Structures are given as C-alpha cells and as structure tokens.
Amino acid sequence: MNRRRPSLELAEQVAGKIGLSFSASRKEAVATAIERVMVRRRIGEGRSLLDRLGLDEYLTDDVISAVTVAETHFFRGPEQFELIRQTILPELLRRRSGGPPLRFWSLGCATGEEPYSLAVLCEEEGLLNDVRIDAADISRRVLAAAKAAEYGEWALRNTDPRLRQRYFTSCEGRFRLNERLRRQVDFAHLNLGTDALPAPEKRLADFDLILCRNVLVYLEASAVRRIARQLLACLSDGGWLLTAPTDPPLWKYAPFETSITPAGIVYRRIMAPDARKSPTACVAPVRRQTGDPAACVPRARARAAASRKTTGDDTAKAIARQIRSRFDLGEPLEAARLAARAIERHPLSAELHFLEGVSRMASGETDAATAALRRVAYLDGKLAAAQFFLGVCLKDSDPQAALRALENALSSCLSRSPREHVALMPEATAGHLAQRARREIATIRQHLGSEAG
Structure with missing residues (x-):
C-alpha cells in the first residue's frame, strides 16, 4: 500500500476533529503516532481517517490514546x-x-x-x-x-x-x-x-x-x-x-x-x-518548627529582602536578587526581560543566564529556555541545577540529550553531601535534586523503551 507519511496539516486536522490542540514541539510526534494508527487500522488516506473520527468510537479512542501521553504513577510529584x-x-x-x-x-x-x-x-x-x-x-x-x-x-x-x-x-x-x-x-x-x-x-x-x-x-x-x-x-x-x-x-x-x-x-x-x-499569596509548603510568623515567606524572597541590607555584593549578584524577586512575585516574563538586559552587561554570569532560562521556561518559551540553559552549561558544566532544567526542557524534543543533561545533574549531586544546598537553587538540597533527576531519567528511559518496542 503506497501512502505518504501523514503531514503536520493532517495532524492538526485530526487534533481539531477530536477536540485537542498540541504545541508546535509535539506536532511531529503526533503525526508519527497518527501514521502508526493508520497502518494498524489499514486506513490508506487521511480523508478517510477524518471521516471516520467521531463516528467510530473505537477508532477515535485509538487515535486519542496514540496522541496523548498517559505516563503516570502513584504519588507522582x-x-x-x-x-x-x-x-x-x-x-x-x-x-x-x-x-x-x-x-x-x-x-x-x-x-x-x-x-x-x-x-x-x-x-x-x-x-x-x-x-x-x-x-x-x-x-x-x-x-x-x-x-x-x-x-x-x-x-x-x-x-x-x-x-x-x-x-x-x-x-x-x-x-x-x-x-x-x-x-x-x-x-x-x-x-x-x-x-x-x-x-x-x-x-x-x-x-x-x-x-x-x-x-x-x-x-x-x-x-x-x-x-x-x-x-x-x-x-x-x-x-x-x-x-x-x-x-x-x-x-x-x-x-x-x-x-x-x-x-x-x-x-x-x-x-x-x-x-x-497582594499579587502573590504566602503558602507554607511544609510544617515548620519555628514560631516565626515570617517563616511562610518564600525563601528566595526572604533572601532577597535580607540581602538588600548587605553591602559589598557585586553588581551581577544584586541584579540577580532583583530578578529572583520578580520571579517570586509571579512575573517570569519580567524576570526574563531583566535577565536578558543584565546579560548584556555581564555576559559571563552563569547565574544571570540560569535565571533567564528558568524564567523563559516558566513562561512556556521552551526553545529560549533551552538556549539560555545551554549557555550556563558552557560557562560551568558542573552546575547541577542548570543541567537538570536543561534536561527537563529537552525531554520531548531530544530525549537522548535530555538524558545526558539529567545524568550530569545526577552525577554532580551524588558527588556532594545529600544535605548540601545546590548552587543557583539554594532552596533545594543535592539529595532532593538527585531524586528529581532520577525520576525524570526513569520516565525518559521508559518512553524510549516503549518506542523501541
């Protein structure tokens, strides 16, 4: 049976027919999944597939299962x-x-x-x-x-x-x-x-x-x-x-x-x-032993407030504190804008590139986040936080590269005391980040294994 690979246009039409929409980074994978369903169901033309969707409940559910991600487990996150x-x-x-x-x-x-x-x-x-x-x-x-x-x-x-x-x-x-x-x-x-x-x-x-x-x-x-x-x-x-x-x-x-x-x-x-x-609420994520009423203030914001009283910090560090403060206030786009401007003056600051990366990531700008985090890795390949978030950014578009970054992050964390705080992520410990890296690695390997099968 001669049939061309389903186009991205067909993938969009199928998605619209079943009431779904996909980000640009997912459309190639969706087209490939649709191709597999068509081969398995012996459907030769995209028009035939579109005509049957919605009328054939089993085919519709087969397509939905193929183009959505059902990976989960108990107490995920x-x-x-x-x-x-x-x-x-x-x-x-x-x-x-x-x-x-x-x-x-x-x-x-x-x-x-x-x-x-x-x-x-x-x-x-x-x-x-x-x-x-x-x-x-x-x-x-x-x-x-x-x-x-x-x-x-x-x-x-x-x-x-x-x-x-x-x-x-x-x-x-x-x-x-x-x-x-x-x-x-x-x-x-x-x-x-x-x-x-x-x-x-x-x-x-x-x-x-x-x-x-x-x-x-x-x-x-x-x-x-x-x-x-x-x-x-x-x-x-x-x-x-x-x-x-x-x-x-x-x-x-x-x-x-x-x-x-x-x-x-x-x-x-x-x-x-x-x-x-206030644009942000104060939520205490864990029970605290202290009676300090300020204990529920997010740590990054508390650090920024305390550091304003400190003298002698270099300019890049001071700017980084401002960026973290904007991020903590729920303004990642503004944080990313500030970071990009600061990088023009401090192009070798790994922290500023990192803050731009996580801010772009929080804003849904995965490609820009990936580029920023790659620059951090270039400046200092031993920064586990940057390697971890780079791996998260890459896991859909380039799972092999994501594995390498996550394994670098895991290796870096395992070389430290589990209670040691992670550079650029002072709210996280090496042990905590190592657990998160292991979970991401396991998920990617499972996906790669299922695709190979």
Whole structure:
C-alpha cells in the first residue's frame, strides 16, 4: 500500500476533529503516532481517517490514546502531595468545619494513579469519609483501566512499601487497590478541548482542589488560555489548583491568587475582594518548627529582602536578587526581560543566564529556555541545577540529550553531601535534586523503551 507519511496539516486536522490542540514541539510526534494508527487500522488516506473520527468510537479512542501521553504513577510529584497533606487539607478543613464533604478533581487522570493517590492520602489522614474525589480523562480506554484499579510494579515504584501492603492486594505480579478506596473515586469521560465548563448539572463545579498536572504542557497557548479561565470558574471560593512544574503558567490568563513554593506553582480562587491586596499569596509548603510568623515567606524572597541590607555584593549578584524577586512575585516574563538586559552587561554570569532560562521556561518559551540553559552549561558544566532544567526542557524534543543533561545533574549531586544546598537553587538540597533527576531519567528511559518496542 503506497501512502505518504501523514503531514503536520493532517495532524492538526485530526487534533481539531477530536477536540485537542498540541504545541508546535509535539506536532511531529503526533503525526508519527497518527501514521502508526493508520497502518494498524489499514486506513490508506487521511480523508478517510477524518471521516471516520467521531463516528467510530473505537477508532477515535485509538487515535486519542496514540496522541496523548498517559505516563503516570502513584504519588507522582511527591512534593505536591506533601503540600496537600500539610497545608491544603488543614486549611480546607478549617474553613469547611462541619460543612459538606470536600470535593477534589483529578483532570487528565489517565489510568487512575493520581486520584487513587489522593484517596490513599486522605485515608492515611483519617479524612476519607470527608472528601469526594472525581476524576476525568479524554480516553475511554484508560478510564476503563482506571476503574479496574489493577497495577503493575512500575506504577507503584514510588509508593511506600507500607502503603502498598496496606492498600493493595498482590496477585501474580499485579496489585489491586482495595474496594473501599476504589469506591471513593468517580471516573468520567471529559474532553477539555470541547466540553463546556463549569457544568454544575454534571457536578463539575465548586471543587475545593483541582489537580491538572502534565496536561497543559502539551497544548497550544490559545487552548491553555481558555482552560485556565474554565478551571478558575470550576473552583469554589478559596479553592486550590495544582499544575505540574513543566506546565505553562496560568496567572496571565485568569485572575488566580498565585504562590511559588518548593512544590511548584500553586493557584487559588480569591475568597474575597480584599484578597487582591497582594499579587502573590504566602503558602507554607511544609510544617515548620519555628514560631516565626515570617517563616511562610518564600525563601528566595526572604533572601532577597535580607540581602538588600548587605553591602559589598557585586553588581551581577544584586541584579540577580532583583530578578529572583520578580520571579517570586509571579512575573517570569519580567524576570526574563531583566535577565536578558543584565546579560548584556555581564555576559559571563552563569547565574544571570540560569535565571533567564528558568524564567523563559516558566513562561512556556521552551526553545529560549533551552538556549539560555545551554549557555550556563558552557560557562560551568558542573552546575547541577542548570543541567537538570536543561534536561527537563529537552525531554520531548531530544530525549537522548535530555538524558545526558539529567545524568550530569545526577552525577554532580551524588558527588556532594545529600544535605548540601545546590548552587543557583539554594532552596533545594543535592539529595532532593538527585531524586528529581532520577525520576525524570526513569520516565525518559521508559518512553524510549516503549518506542523501541
């Protein structure tokens, strides 16, 4: 059968037909995935594929599964689950004392590991009867797997052995979640690209916590802009939204109250008009032993305030503090602009190039971020923070180069004491960054292995 490779134009048409949109960096991979489906289904022409989409439910779900990324595991992003346990849950319970159950929503839930992780966390805290968990995904295939709640060893790779023993039944290499936790999660089909939100008639409104992680990173800016407004509208007053560190920032698209924490960016729906007094909220990501009321101030901002009193710092360091302050205030575009201007005067400052890189990354400018982080690596190849973020930037476009950068970051961290703070990332320790690098490396290797298979 003679057939040309599906074009990027066909990939865009298919995406539009199934209600999806993809960033420019993903379109080549989407075209390749569509080609594989057409070969497997013996569909010779793109027009035939387009005509059948929407009418043939199995074909439509096959295409959706092929062009979306369903990689997940239990307690993925442990820092965010710790933030939920130590900060978000207590705050919600204080406000909702004696009221109706809390409502959580896992968007892009894939095979269910994320919402079930929430259920396990709530059960561990003795709160399972006080919450209702909804979960949604565009793929009916993965939703069926989620409802079955049976997992392999890989899905539980970051799960505490105690939790695995307590909440799962093992049988022939598979692990089945217990019935009590399965009943706490309601799964539904949802297409963020086409379905109207909020939808109170479907109970898709007034959520106290929404997790939409590793979903928006794959979408084009216009879709992200629309979805940001929809997610804000789906939150209850004071409700929380968590995205993944690699997802694009949402504060420029909807009036969220925004915080930058060691667990990533946190968004909230403002509770009252006077909550607009500050563009960023102060969120304590972990319980602290000190009684100091300033303990919840993000560390980078506290360092910037303290360093203003210090004399004798060189100019580049002083400018870097200003840039970090803008970033902490939720203004990555302004931080990137300041960094680019400063680099003109201090072209050999690795810190300024690094700050431009992470600011571009937070703004969704992956190519510009990659270029900036490559310059850091050129100036000082031993900076683990730069190697780590370079690897994160490259993992979709050049996974082999991403592996090299992440392995460099891991090697650098392992050569230091686990408690030593990382240069350019003083809020992180070598041990913490090494764990993050290992997780990213494992994810990339799994993807490369599945493609080879």
